[in-house]
Amino acid sequence: MKTLHARMRWFAWHWPQLARWSQVLVIVLVWFVCDQGGRRLHCPIPGSLIAMALLLLALLGGVVPAVGLRRGADWLLAEMLLFFIPAVMAVWEHLPLLQAEGGRILLVILAGTALVMLTTAVLVDLMFHWNRRRAH
Amino acid sequence: MRTELLSLLWLVVTVGGYYVLKPLYRRHPRWWTSPLFTVPLLLAALGLVLGMNYPVYIRDTHWLVLMLGPATAAFALPIFRYRRLIQRHWPALLVGVLGGSAMAIGSAWGLATWCGLDDAVRRSLLARSITTPLAMLMSADIGGVPELTALFVVITGVAGIALGELMLRVMPLRSALARGALFGVGAHGAGTAKAYDIGSEEGSVASLAMVLAGLLNVLLAPALAVLLR
Numbered sequence: 001m002k003t004l005h006a007r008m009r010w011f012a013w014h015w016p017q018l019a020r021w022s023q024v025l026v027i028v029l030v031w032f033v034c035d036q037g038g039r040r041l042h043c044p045i046p047g048s049l050i051a052m053a054l055l056l057l058a059l060l061g062g063v064v065p066a067v068g069l070r071r072g073a074d075w076l077l078a079e080m081l082l083f084f085i086p087a088v089m090a091v092w093e094h095l096p097l098l099q100a101e102g103g104r105i106l107l108v109i110l111a112g113t114a115l116v117m118l119t120t121a122v123l124v125d126l127m128f129h130w131n132r133r134r135a136h
Numbered sequence: 137m138r139t140e141l142l143s144l145l146w147l148v149v150t151v152g153g154y155y156v157l158k159p160l161y162r163r164h165p166r167w168w169t170s171p172l173f174t175v176p177l178l179l180a181a182l183g184l185v186l187g188m189n190y191p192v193y194i195r196d197t198h199w200l201v202l203m204l205g206p207a208t209a210a211f212a213l214p215i216f217r218y219r220r221l222i223q224r225h226w227p228a229l230l231v232g233v234l235g236g237s238a239m240a241i242g243s244a245w246g247l248a249t250w251c252g253l254d255d256a257v258r259r260s261l262l263a264r265s266i267t268t269p270l271a272m273l274m275s276a277d278i279g280g281v282p283e284l285t286a287l288f289v290v291i292t293g294v295a296g297i298a299l300g301e302l303m304l305r306v307m308p309l310r311s312a313l314a315r316g317a318l319f320g321v322g323a324h325g326a327g328t329a330k331a332y333d334i335g336s337e338e339g340s341v342a343s344l345a346m347v348l349a350g351l352l353n354v355l356l357a358p359a360l361a362v363l364l365r
Contacts, residue, residue: 024206027209027210028203028206030209031206031209034209035205045354046269048204048205048206048208048209048269049208049270049350049351051206051208052208052209052210052211052347053212054212055209055212055213056212056216059212059213060216060219066213069210069213073212073213073214074213076206076210077210077211077213077332079207080207080325080329081154081170082150082151082171082200083200083203083204083207084172084201084204084293084326085154085172085176085179085197086193086194086197086198086201087268087287087290088176088290089176089179089193089194089197090194090283090284090286091176091180091287092188092189092190092193093190093283094283094287101253101254104253105253105288105291106291107251108253109261109264109291110299112240112243112247112264113265113292113299113322114299114303115239115243116236116239116240116322117236117296117300117318117319117321117322118307119236120233120235120236120239120314120317120318120321120345121232121303121309121314121317121318123228123231123235123236124228124232124313124317124318125310125311125313127228127232128225128228128311129311131227131228
């Protein structure tokens with residue numbers, strides 16, 4: 001195990017590009033297996049979350065060192081905005097609906113999101129300071 | 137033009153446009169320079185010329201959306217990197233995620249009813265604050281239209297980047313924990329990307345809050361479906 005980890009570290013250091021792409025491939029494969037498996041077994045939890053749990057367990061258990069996935073995971077997370085773009089273009093399918101209700105929908109989303117952010121931030125900030133005061 | 141060629145052209149413009157417009161955001165990070173806003177704008181402008189045909193557009197670009205799956209799985213790494221932070225602050229995070237998610241569902245339902253939106257749209261709005269793959273799942277459970285939800289999720293993301301930036305300027309938030317949770321619960325993946333711009337601690341809190349909120353919502357969806365029948 002130790003030598004395998006050392007080898008992975010050496011590999012990531014000497015061929016960063018190759019390491020990144022192979023790590024992306026590994027993450028995609030893990031996701032694919034979890035997604036297909038979950039679908040076959042009619043699992044209500046989506047495959048992407050099963051894959052995340054599996055990767056997290058592997059990291060926590062020391063099966064895979066963090067260097068062995070870092071570059072690939074960072075790339076996937078950094079490019080996530082690109083993966084969202086085609087979903088936005090679904091606007092074209094719903095143009096009449098959005099022409100009729102678009103303004104109101106936008107209002108609901110803007111006001112709702114502001115409320116959610118306010119609630120979350122205030123609650124977390126209060127809890128954080130309450131916790132710290134109790135610790136002192 | 138042939139359908140296959142047109143689909144391929146859409147793919148090239150989507151990916152090419154993203155990489156061309158991304159440096160603009162890096163130089164001037166504002167919500168209106170975000171690729172999530174500028175690239176669809178470019179595509180819409182091109183759509184006026186080539187025809188706004190979604191099935192043709194998605195034919196070759198659907199695998200980009202599929203990549204959201206592995207990207208979600210990749211969140212294991214930031215969570216692992218900041219496991220100490222989580223161990224120390226899980227009660228605050230849990231309270232924030234619970235309160236934020238309740239507010240997300242409550243505000244969407246209340247405001248949509250108040251604005252007189254139709255039922256399918258109202259149901260599709262409920263899952264808009266969580267990450268796309270989970271939101272589409274939840275939407276199907278509670279009688280919404282998953283595609284509409286995906287669209288609302290993205291609008292929430294773009295709006296959330298702008299709103300969050302504004303809120304950080306107005307609100308005196310003293311902890312990275314609160315700054316990160318605001319983005320993670322309010323604006324899912326898009327907000328998380330923005331939170332990473334602010335700081336890596338904020339970013340990891342945001343990704344964790346996003347994952348927690350998504351999980352919570354998906355697990356509660358069946359109960360919510362019964363409640364809203």
